[in-house]
Amino acid sequence: MADRRSPAQRKALQQAQRAAGAAEELVSRATAPIRRRGFPYRAPTVPFGVTVPEEASGLGAHYDTSWARDPLPTVLRGAIVEGPMRLAARVLTDPEIVGVDRLADLQRLEEPPPLIFTPNHHSHLDTGLMIRSIPIQWRHKLVVAAAADYFFDARWKATLSALALNAIPIDRGSTGRRSADLTREMLEDGYSLVIYPEGGRSPDGWGQDWKGGAAYLSGRTGVPVVPVFIDGTGAIFGKGMKRPKRGRTQVVFGTPITPDEGESTRRFGARIHDAVATLGDEALTDFWTAKQRAATGTTPTLTGPEYTGWRRDWALADRRRRGRAGRRRVSGARRWPEL
């Protein structure tokens, strides 16, 4: 493939490569005496035939996030959430938040109970948008369930996630007891939770199968689940996109639901899924149409049509056209020409 860089870019690249080489040599020279002295100044070599047991890394699902809920990080997070995060959400996603009135009864209480928010998931922006959209009664006592293998695989990422989002690690690969216990404890301590039942961002703009974590936690703790539908973030910064493109989003909150007596986790999980799907329909059509379709079992699924290939993308484009998704903001309002 032909190099499309300009001569000036090529020259700058060569200079950078030379500078990196020089730096590497400098470090190598400076550390040469230590390397020559060997163990214990260097890591020990491992005898043949011996397997070194893996040390607990303290990362991933084992990362301890309790420090992030101490007073100082909490204050810092408050500033981050109400400052840069709010601004970024406003600038990038221009959210329209609807359905908060469905939480009015709980908002009115002197001590609003914790809630489990279960949005669909299309983008890294979803978390910031959710935190910005959740009413103030819950916003500052909120934890976010984040993938242990993605957000907690490196120390810096784990620190940043815990500090800025109050994220707690959730093991996606297996049903980790530690993750479940930690989340349950947080709910029992009065923290609300944002958990993505899809387990990760959508790879193609349509929803994925739902996991039962939220339903399980609600069943165990009695905390109501608030179904939430987020529309638009996939088109702004979906999976695979290198940089975000500004657009419009909608966050639709549903009525809090709790498991009925004797209702299994699986059934309750399905009910949460249906509630989010109905909200998705409501976002695209209207309240009455969504209710009628829900009653007749014809609510469009979150996972999109069965078929694959371009027709699926075509259907997604159609869906986005009807919703707020992907509708870019026009810079400067259109005006009639001055006559």
Added chain:
Amino acid sequence: MPRPGFVLDVDKSTPPTLFWHGEGYRLEKLPADRSRIVYAPEPHDAITDIDGAIRHALLNPIDADPLPEQLFAGMKLTIAFDDVSLPLPKMRRPDLRQRIIEQVLTMAADAGVDDVELIAALALHRRMHDFELRHALGDRIYDAFEPRGLLTQHDAEDPDNLAYLGSTPEGEEIEINKRAAESDLLVYVNINLVAMDGGWKSTATGLASYRSLRHHHNPQTMEASHSFMDQHRSELHKSNWRMGKVMREHGPNIFQIETTLNTDTFPDPFEFLSKREWEWNAKDRGLFLASSKSLDRVPDRMARKILHGIEAPHQLTSIQAGEVEAVHKVTTENVYEQQLVEVQGQTDIITMGIPYICPYNVHSIMNPILVMCTGLGYFFNLYRGMPLVRKGGVVIMTHPTPNQFHPVHHPSYIDFFEEVLADTTDPHEMSKKWERQYAEDDWYRHLYKTSYAYHGVHPFYMWYWGSHGMQHAGRVIIVGGDPTTVRKLGFVPASSLNDALEIASDVVGRHPTITHVKTPPLLIADVK
């Protein structure tokens, strides 16, 4: 535990009392040892699980089948709801109408009902603005029904959309909204702010035409209603109940949903307006001073904007659904439970501060006709048993009563004030001489149907509304009112409360007893 209503005997240590004065308020010192102040009961506890209570009411109606059992595929369902005149001040979102109608619609969707229409029961009131409909019904319902033309506002002047159901033995004709009349089920969603609301008045008045309304909105009926808050002694209600009987036989099947609110009327920072003056703390006093001085200094338009922007924290205390009369009986009991205050005996002078709002000037101007209606029509009638003031006593109101009218909302009021009141203030005479002309005026009709104007006849009805009070009182004095305007209303202007008491002494002597009704919050004096 909320404290019940209370009658305070004024003595020398009683602090000055807050009187509403239009878009402002003032403190007045009532004469000691012969004055008393009636305070409203404190707000009852609201229902915590409102959605649960609504659902329970719909599934367990009084003397009717549960709502889901009355819904079926292929039926024609109409949901009518109270207009912008209720509640006052407007309630915080989500409004109760939204919450109830959303549940009704959910049940309708489950039953496969496709043909649904929503109607604002305006009677002869002005059409609601879009933002008012959104406030009452919520964005979800508005966005779903309004663009399809399925959310309409009752038009009492559209002969094609009115249905004649018959007449009572007394000759009262019943003509109501055609869509409602021809529905398989009419669900009426009501908010009962006072005991006068609800029952057959919801449908027989809210969805009726002028032809129908004139049978009970007339001076004879109003003068014979003692009071509007006491259904059994109100000719207005008896007429509506007679009409209801005809509607039951010839009209649609009605599923009435009635709600009652507590008297939690003013939110922060206006909470002090609901408190008893001697319980005002430093914050309350500071807020009173700051707000009263500010409201006095800002232009009227801005003061109205501030006050009409108040969203009351009042909340649901009861909801009942089912057969109209059975439901209304329970509703009325619940309203009484919240609002009744026992008062011993009548008084020579009744004083009342007229606030910035009444049912007919929401987001609008309290014009002189409405000042009269609020004082003599509403506040005077806040009694059960007998009026607070004795026959021939004096009514003293406080209100600036400027000669101001909202040209869009109240066009016929302007002509009524200039033309009719210049001729007569006697309800019977104006009824005979002028009413028909205003009621059938094409321009007023046009504005009522297409703009946001009250019906041409509405100022007459407001005047009739106060006819019992006018007939009962020996003199009506307005403190702080514009003298020319007040005289045109047929009342006496006074610059201060002391002046007003001096003027009143011609009628009630030098040492009259005085009763001040401290409302809002709303109360009903149970006069023994």
